[in-house]
Amino acid sequence: MAKRVLVVEDNELNLKLFCDLLRAHEYAAEPVRDGREALDRARAFAPDLIVMDIQMPYVTGHELIVALKADEGLRDIPVMAVTAYAGRDDEERIRAAGAAAYVSKPISLARFMDAVGALV
Template identity: 80%
Template sequence: MAKRVLVVEDNELNLKLFCDLLRAHGFAVEPVRDGREAVERARAFVPDLVVMDIQMPHVTGYELILQLKADAALRHIPVMAVTAYAGREDEERIRTAGADAYISKPITLARFMAAIDALL
């Protein structure tokens, strides 16, 4: 059975890239364009991993990570943050919020997939 990945990304091109790449590697993927829908979609989809952008409108990735980790049914799901925030302080803040992995944009496909594989 294919591992399930919820991808939360407001940028259409990045969302398509991440989803296409994951599908090409045999993952079942659920795209989410609006972070406000992510927790509900995670409950319905029951992913093995959540890949998310940090800088999104309406709800930030930080807030979303906190919501996922506060939910008893979802807190066990690893979260990988993919973000343009590339500073050391940014990584620490993202990990403190509860992210299990961090990768900065622009991504390389090999590094992206290596991070996915490490979490699963």
């Protein structure tokens, strides 16, 4: 059974890249374009991992991580933040919210897949 990855990303090109890359490595990838839909989709899809952008409109990735970790049914799903934020303080804040991994954009495809593999 393929591991399931929910991908939350508002940029269409990045969303397609991440999903295509995951599918090429035999993961089941489920795209979500808006953080407002992510909690419901996570409950329905039951992912093994959530990959998410941090800088999104409406609900930021940071807010979404906090909401995921507060939800009894979702809190144990590892979260990998993929973001253009690259400052040390940003990474610490994102990890403190509950992200298990942090990958900065532009991504290295190998580093991205290594991080995914380490979490699932």
